[in-house]
Amino acid sequence: MTQPPSSRPKAVSTSTAVPTWLTAYIEAALDGIIVLDASTGKVTDANPAALTLLGHESATLRAAHFSELLPWGTANPRTQISRRFRLDGQVAEAQVFRRADDSPVECDVTATSVSISGRELVVLHLRDASGRVDAQREQIEHERNQMLTELDETIAKRTEEFVGHVSHELRTPLAVILSSSSMLERYYLRLNETKRDEHFRRIHTQVHYLTEFIDKLRLLSRLDASLIPVRRELIDAREVVQELISEFANSPRLPHFHLSYNEGVDRVTFDATLWRRALSQLIDNAVKYGPIGGAVTIQLRRRIDGLLEATITDHGPGLPDDYLSVAFKPFKRGNNSRETQGAGIGLVIARRCAQMLNGTVTFDQDPVRGTVFTLLVPVD
Structure with missing residues (x-):
């Protein structure tokens, strides 16, 4: 609410160059307006709204440097106005000023350069932003x-x-x-x-x-928790797969493994431990859910795009429809897995290991071959 003229602080005016019409406009404005001498940075005019906003008496602002209105340590009498305010007429929100009692007040500020009667001035338009900021x-x-x-x-x-x-x-x-x-x-x-x-x-x-x-x-x-470090080493991918085949060969489900590979898989550089863990989960999944005594086909291929591709085919009945959308979610199992003991986290581990290698795990349904899982990881 606008204060009655008798109760409003008297405007500061130390400039004889400011026209009467501008002085009248400044004094009547509801927002705080401070006029600075562009060369000295000193206050030449300040309206009652600015005095009220900053808690100053007119005498304390007369010829004061603008740095005295800012928080301690942010400016000094040698600071140029252009280094503290943007002189483009754009609003700078929530700028902090210092009241007479040293308490802070946040204002939206517009700083504009004007030239009046050959004198360069800077007009600061201050709007109390405390309520909005709060x-x-x-x-x-x-x-x-x-x-x-x-x-x-x-x-x-x-x-x-x-x-x-x-x-x-x-x-x-x-x-x-x-x-x-x-x-x-x-x-x-x-x-x-x-x-x-x-x-x-x-x-x-x-x-x-x-x-x-x-x-x-x-x-x-x-x-x-990303607690497993990634360590790169030169390995023979065939040897890793053959070790896994030896481990799963004694499974009660009596799987028959078939391994094939192309040139280049015998010398690859990447984290073999993470790759082995991912591959182990996929082979375990194929053994568990493929037919007893059935074939598990593993193919290794080093591609020209720098990826090592491993496909594991279980030659089983395939994944049930209710499982396709949740296959890589923890503790999710399909309706066809009730007779097989498992927790539903093997595929999750396989995908997480692949992701740590910047790789992927995907699967396809084949009516003849069953489920085909593909592990792709970049190698050198």
């Missing part, structure tokens, strides 16, 4: 708190889901271990050797599964 800060704080709340809720939800998935995966093997160990404890002497071996084998299988499951969880958490 409102913006409150809005930012509100949005920040809202984001933190949503983040907390998301973390809580994902933690609950994670605990639920892990509990589900642990429940069945622990139940099997408890059942077989109880049978051995109570009826060991009554059981024949075949039955004893069967219970020991069940315990061993489930312990092996739990160990593998925990190892995968730990690996996945380290991949997510």
Whole structure:
């Protein structure tokens, strides 16, 4: 609200070069206006609104240097106006000025050069931005708190889901271990050797599964946290695949492996450990979900675009439709996997390892060959 003329501070005027009409305009303006001498940087005129905004008496501003209106250390009497304000008439938002009591006040500022009667002046147009800035800060704080709340809720939800998935995966093997160990404890002497071996084998299988499951969880958490360094080395990719084939050859599902490759795969430079981990998960997936005693075909190809391509074909029934869109999401499994023990994180690990190598993992459905997974990584 405009103050009555009798209560408004009296305008400062030390310039005889400013026309009467301009002085009248400056004094009547609702926003603060300060006129500076362009050569000296000193105040020549300031209207009542500027005096009120900055808390000055007219006497304190008379011939004061503009640096006295700015925060300590941001300007001095030798500072040129053009180094502190843009003289293009554009609004500079939330610029900090210093009140007479040294408290800060934020203003939207427009600085314009004018020439009057041969004298170069700079007109500062000040509009109090404190209310707007405070409102913006409150809005930012509100949005920040809202984001933190949503983040907390998301973390809580994902933690609950994670605990639920892990509990589900642990429940069945622990139940099997408890059942077989109880049978051995109570009826060991009554059981024949075949039955004893069967219970020991069940315990061993489930312990092996739990160990593998925990190892995968730990690996996945380290991949997510980027705790696994990437180390490049010269290797023979064929040897890595042959080692994996030897490991999976003793699987109870009795897979038959077929390996083929082209020239150049025997000398490639990249992180063999991450590549091996990704490939291991894809081979494991092919063995688990391909037919018992079926073929698993692995092809290595060094492409002319600098990529090493590995394809793994399981010759199985293919992925179910309900699984296609969630294949690379943690703890997701298809309807055809209920009879096969697994946690649903192998493909996630494979993709994360590939991503750390700047590579990709994709899959295709082939009505004849089954599911074909392709691992692509750049190599030297």
